[in-house]
Amino acid sequence: MERSHVSPPQSTNHIHRPSNQKCSPCSLRLHALSRKPLASNHPIFQNRFAISLRRTYSTIESKRITIERYPLRANRRTTLPLDTEIIILGAGCAGLSLAVQFQQQLDPPPTLTIIDPKTSFPRDRTWCFWDVHPHPFRHSVRHTWDRWSVHQSGEVVVQKDSQMRYQYLPSDAFYEDARAILDHPNVTFLMGETATDVKETETYAEVHTDKQTLRCKWVFDSRPPDLPATPNNPKDIRILQHFKGIHIKTQQEVFDPTCVRLMDFDVDQSHGIHFLYVLPFSKTEALLEATFFTPQLLEKDAYDVILKQYAEKEFGLTQWELIHEEFGIIPMFTEPFSREIGKRIVGIGTRGGAPKPSTGYAFLPIQQDAEQIAKIFKEGAQGKRDWPALRTKRNTFLDRVFLSYIARHPDKAPGIFFRLFKKTTPQTLLRFLSDTGTLADDLRIMTAMPKWPLILETLLSHQIWWRHS
Ligand SMILES: Cc1cc2nc3c(=O)[nH]c(=O)nc-3n(C[C@H](O)[C@H](O)[C@H](O)COP(=O)(O)OP(=O)(O)OC[C@H]3O[C@@H](n4cnc5c(N)ncnc54)[C@H](O)[C@@H]3O)c2cc1C
Structure with a gap:
């Protein structure tokens, strides 16, 4: 090298x-x-x-x-x-997105080394998000919808917006796209190699892997977060968003391909906050996902049982062709993540706190963050200016109060989500969900929630939102 x-x-x-x-x-x-x-x-x-x-x-x-x-x-x-200017730990969503931004924004692009223990780039997840912010992977988007619904207590609310469409991007298409953009001599992929430790001095950072030690100017770390087993502040909320999804093809034409079923709460709530998610690609093909917002995971088989029951009850399906399945756990935590791990070591992606605490959506925050970090390098301000915050203090405050409320009253969560979709316009809600809302949007969101419970929760949860990070 x-x-x-x-x-x-x-x-x-x-x-x-x-x-x-x-x-x-x-x-x-x-x-x-x-x-x-x-x-x-x-x-x-x-x-x-x-x-x-x-x-x-x-x-x-x-x-x-x-x-x-x-x-x-x-x-x-x-x-x-130095072995390289920048080392990125993890060739997943955040690592590759940042590398792509460096490649596209900087001229000449820096020497980049991307380290990941995996040896292939399979379809391991499905990203969906609203089209509220441009990103470099537009031509990997495989499907879009302009209608989505939320179901609760037998009622259905449908929102429609043809500008901010709901986008579907399978991870294998994303990986292929990113790797094609990064196919340049300044980029080195060290696949099948595990980063074990990262250290820094005043002038450089050092990454230890299971095979070698590499020195660079900056490290961006997207390895899975290593948080303490319990939060340092016992008041902090930790909810896990855990889900299993099956992409299936059927003989019968049972799905409505014009509308995403975003949250169907008309399912058993005895395990905690739970809904089904249906992404219909055609009348005969869809991704069904059983999702929970709870502190603990279920037994492995329980997700399959729930998916089977739902497919039969809602669509009369007893058999199908399985195209793909995925399982995910996304942290919905009120505690801060390790963003600035050192002067030269920066947390990105889930490790850096990208998932929106109240929803778990992370793809767009990761894109926005990557864009901002590369911009800092473009302006030569790395090390001189703070790394960009993933969301504003106002968004963080709202997320924390919201999480605190649904953790205290899980039985009320379906009603709150339903109310948000019913009482706000798609534009307001989508900007809020994507952390791009204005003050007016956020006020509209607050007024769509039950007033007195929200005020009470704000007072009760002051120890988790009244702090600097
Ligand atoms: C199944 C699933 C579905 C999701 N769906 C959505 C969605 O629809 N919309 C949305 O907005 N968000 C979604 N998310 C949340 C979020 O967007 C993803 O988790 C996203 O991949 C997070 O990016 P990341 O780079 O932080 O983590 P990852 O993409 O998981 O990348 C981390 C990388 O670090 C590597 N790594 C691990 N250990 C080491 C090590 N020691 N050294 C070097 N590298 C290491 C891993 O192999 C991996 O490639 C989903 C998450 C999952 C799991």
Whole structure:
């Protein structure tokens, strides 16, 4: 792999040192090989740049990496070899979306290394979202709808909007599209390789994998989040959105291909908040998904039983051809995710808190975030400006109060969702759901909710929304 170079700041800290304590790369290398730890007052640590090295020294020492790899000369301008400018951990939705934005926005594009343990790009999920924000994967969208419905207590509300259509993008089409855009010499895919640790110094970041150590300027980390088992703030809400979907083809013409069944709450609510989702591709083909918003998952087979019962009850189906199935868990949490993991290490995707807490939709937030991060690089402001927030404080506040309410009153959730779709226009609701709403939109959303319960919940949940992050 070709190496680029970064220059650490030149030290102005000239220290008189007895000649027998001179630091040369050679002496350091010998020292590392001698397996004796360096004392913290060793001359190597006396200049400004070298102080940052001290932080990584224990790792270097413990892993027996020779210091020869770090061509350090105290009190002299030094260049550090970098393996690549940017490392992206995870070739999933967030990792590939960010890489595509770097590739398309920056001229010349940076050297990128994308690391992922998987070795193929199968259809492992289905992304759906409303067309409220442009994204680079438009020609991978396979189907769109302009009508969607919510069902509750025997009533149905149907919304229609032909501008902000509901889009369907299967992940294999997305992966293929992204990889074609990234098929350039500046992009290296390290597939079948697992990132195990990420560290940083003042001047570079270092990614350890199960095969090697790579150095770069910036790391964007989309590995699955590693949150504590319980939230640090016991008041925080953790709801899991878990679902199983089956894409089926039938002999009978039973589906209405003009309207997405977004949430059908007329199903057993004894496990907690639960609805069925139907994406009809034609009269004979649809994706049926059994979805729950609860703190715990169900037994594996329970989702299949529910899907079978629903297919029979709603569409009279007892057999079908299974085209694809998927299972997902999306966090709907009030606690903040690790966005800025370090100065040079940034959380993206689910790890960075992309899923909208009140709905779990993450595809569009990931696209918007990738676009904003690449823009910061385009303007040369990386490291000088904060990384973009995934949603405004107002959106975060509304999401947290909403989650707190449905966690406290799961039995009321179907009614609240139904009311939102019934009492607001599609434009207002879709902008709210996509975090692009104006203040007026958000006020309309609030007035569509039951007033006094919402005010009470706002007071009761102040400890989870009244904070800085
Ligand atoms: C089945 C399913 C359906 C969904 N449907 C929708 C939808 O309709 N609309 C919507 O808006 N959102 C949806 N989501 C939510 C969200 O959009 C997706 O989860 C999205 O893929 C999140 O992107 P990500 O990059 O954070 O995670 P992923 O796409 O999962 O990517 C993470 C990557 O990290 C890799 N990785 C893991 N460990 C390591 C490691 N140690 N080192 C390096 N790489 C590693 C993984 O192999 C993976 O490729 C869905 C999620 C699922 C699971």
